[in-house]
Amino acid sequence: MFKWGILVMLLFLGLWSWGKLLIKEPTTDSLMQSGKKMVYSILSRLNRKKAVRLSHAPVQPPVSFYGLKGVLNDGANFSFASLKGKYVLLVNTASGCGYTPQYAELQELHQRYGKQVEVIGFPSGDFKNQEKATDAEIIQFCKKNYGVSFRLMQKSHVLPGAQQHSVYEWLTDPAKNGWNKKAPSWNFGKYLIDKEGRLLQYYDPAVSPLDEAILKTIKG
Secondary structure, three states: OHHHHHHHHHHHHHHHHHHHHHHOOOOHHHHHHHHHHHHHHHHHHHHOOOOOEEEOOOOOOOOOHHHOEEEEOOOOEEEHHHHOOOEEEEEEEOOOOOOOOHHHHHHHHHHHHOOOEEEEEEEOOOOOOOOOOOHHHHHHHHHHHHOOOOEEEOOOEOOOOOOEOHHHHHHOOHHHHOOOOOOOOOOOOEEEEOOOOOEEEEEOOOOOOOOHHHHHHHHO
């Protein structure tokens, strides 16, 4: 009953917000973003308590995190060796997901704690093909709707398989990272790496990038 009460309240607030927008003759984009925010709020509240949170004492990985490489959204090569001395939050993202508004929270994390943590997004269509856009369309969408300025990699596969990105191979293979085999459960799963390249934590999508546990680790 409590969950249904929350759901009804959120739907009412969402419809009220839409009504305010309609009075101002909003664009289609503004209506879509308002709808996404409403869905995100509902998803987060309903799934937060059952969201998986994994944590492990720092262990030296058998394969160095700093030996990994990737290709940025603009086609430039990127070496993870440049991340030494900073925390790193790795997130598989998508533009058409209920959790897409987390882009705004990732950007806030980047702006507030950019000196301590590097946020890197990995766009992927692995979950219900919720990232259908090209790399050029993805960066345009992220900048226009969420002001994203943190690094985005080229669109890739994050789930185990022949085409899995090498970074996600490392994140989901205990023989490489030292302990974790948990793959993302959906879009916006989060992996936190410490300043010495050791995997510390995994968080399910319903856990906000601004969650107190993440901030506490980053702030030391």
